[in-house]
Amino acid sequence: MAQKILVTGGTGYIGSHTVVELQNAGYEVVIIDNLSNSNIGVLDGIEAITGKRPVFFEGDCTDMNTLRKCFEENPGINGIINFAASKAVGESVQKPLLYYRNNLNTLMNLLQLMPEFGTKGIVFSSSCTVYGEPDVNPIDETAPIKPATSPYGNTKQISEEIIKDYIKSGAPIKSILLRYFNPIGAHPTAKIGELPLGVPQNLVPYLTQAAAGIRKELTVFGNDYNTPDGSCIRDYIDVVDLAKAHVIAIKRILDKEDTDPVEIFNLGTGRGLSVLELIASFERATGVKVPHKIGDRRAGDIEKIWADPKKANEVLGWTAVVPIDETMKNAWAWQCHVTEK
Numbered sequence: 001m002a003q004k005i006l007v008t009g010g011t012g013y014i015g016s017h018t019v020v021e022l023q024n025a026g027y028e029v030v031i032i033d034n035l036s037n038s039n040i041g042v043l044d045g046i047e048a049i050t051g052k053r054p055v056f057f058e059g060d061c062t063d064m065n066t067l068r069k070c071f072e073e074n075p076g077i078n079g080i081i082n083f084a085a086s087k088a089v090g091e092s093v094q095k096p097l098l099y100y101r102n103n104l105n106t107l108m109n110l111l112q113l114m115p116e117f118g119t120k121g122i123v124f125s126s127s128c129t130v131y132g133e134p135d136v137n138p139i140d141e142t143a144p145i146k147p148a149t150s151p152y153g154n155t156k157q158i159s160e161e162i163i164k165d166y167i168k169s170g171a172p173i174k175s176i177l178l179r180y181f182n183p184i185g186a187h188p189t190a191k192i193g194e195l196p197l198g199v200p201q202n203l204v205p206y207l208t209q210a211a212a213g214i215r216k217e218l219t220v221f222g223n224d225y226n227t228p229d230g231s232c233i234r235d236y237i238d239v240v241d242l243a244k245a246h247v248i249a250i251k252r253i254l255d256k257e258d259t260d261p262v263e264i265f266n267l268g269t270g271r272g273l274s275v276l277e278l279i280a281s282f283e284r285a286t287g288v289k290v291p292h293k294i295g296d297r298r299a300g301d302i303e304k305i306w307a308d309p310k311k312a313n314e315v316l317g318w319t320a321v322v323p324i325d326e327t328m329k330n331a332w333a334w335q336c337h338v339t340e341k
């Protein structure tokens with residue numbers, strides 16, 4: 001019988017791509033999402049790609065009664081992939097309690113219900129933000145955790161600790177913490193992708209909207225950093241590559257007996273790209289110009305960070321493979337699809 005995976009936040013950006021890969025790999029998927037930052041239409045996209053509509057439970061994971069009902073109505077959940085969280089760095093500074101409440105209560109509710117319902121494993125979406133500004137690049141999982149610079153970042157650090165402490169206390173579950181670098185792009189079918197509400201805060205959605213004429217121009221936040229072209233460097237990872245890592249992670253937790261109860265992996269390409277290089281890649285891949293100007297630095301930005309993904313490559317047998325130009329082409333196809341609608 002197919003194993004059943006609960007995907008919290010499964011209609012969101014990374015969640016929806018992961019649902020596709022889970023279904024393609026033969027898993028049965030139950031999504032729980034409160035649609036606070038996503039759209040029910042995403043289910044149509046998932047169905048169009050995979051030929052299967054996942055079970056959908058509308059509800060808020062911060063509410064224990066709702067979450068319990070979801071477990072009761074969907075018996076036999078073997079594993080959880082937890083995407084349900086608020087993720088805008090700037091907003092988290094304005095509304096810290098919202099971020100602590102959403103991100104931490106969701107996680108604690110899930111952890112509490114897991115033993116009760118015999119759910120064995122949880123994959124958690126963490127972030128390279130836990131490393132702060134690295135002393136050296138590329139950065140591996142043994143690097144020190146730096147004090148968080150936003151409530152959002154802090155929820156990732158605290159969540160990692162909560163999971164470790166809970167498992168240390170003897171809870172009969174296992175977990176894999178995935179530290180994402182910068183997820184970008186969309187499904188190559190252009191049937192699902194990122195749907196930012198309002199003015200995008202992240203680089204690629206802003207870039208594609210500027211290219212589409214929805215925004216006047218992209219502002220490059222600073223060109224006086226200590227990098228070859230002066231703009232910030234990140235490790236941009238294709239969202240489908242990222243989604244596939246989750247399938248490997250949940251399989252490892254559920255099927256492999258001899259692994260540590262908590263494991264941590266960086267998910268990145270191992271290659272740093274500057275903001276200006278990313279714009280160049282987009283223009284090369286699509287033939288479309290990105291109107292842009294150089295502006296001031298953005299407060300709180302990290303100068304440069306990219307992953308050492310060797311542990312994920314060797315232990316998970318996972319490697320990011322989608323070339324950056326391909327990722328940019330997919331991001332553009334998705335933008336065109338959204339604009340046409």
Ligand code: UD1
Pocket residue numbers: 087088089127128129150153182201202203204206218219220221222232233234275298300301302
């Ligand atoms: C941030 C968070 C990360 C989170 C991610 C997704 C930190 C340190 N990082 O990443 O944890 O997972 O958001 O929400 O908290 N840029 C421009 N112009 C723009 C927008 C961005 O030049 O209009 C530049 C930024 O300066 C940065 C790069 O593009 O150098 C990427 O920015 P962004 O997409 O916002 O992601 P991060 O800040 O790296």
